[in-house]
């Protein structure tokens with residue numbers, strides 16, 4: 314794994330989401346610049362989906378969209 318986007322949610326006892334927070338993006342150190350850019354674009358696309366509230370998008374679809382943006 315070369316990159317990771319992390320966010321968290323707070324839920325009530327019955328599972329209702331009451332808060333969402335974007336935490337950070339982690340990217341492997343010392344990647345060649347072109348490779349770093351590819352990973353950054355991928356992770357920033359995950360961030361875009363988070364901030365645009367695509368909550369019910371299947372993970373496989375989101376992952377595919379992030380790969381397509383690279």
Ligand SMILES: [Zn+2]
Nearest residue numbers: 355359376379
């Ligand atoms: Zn991804």
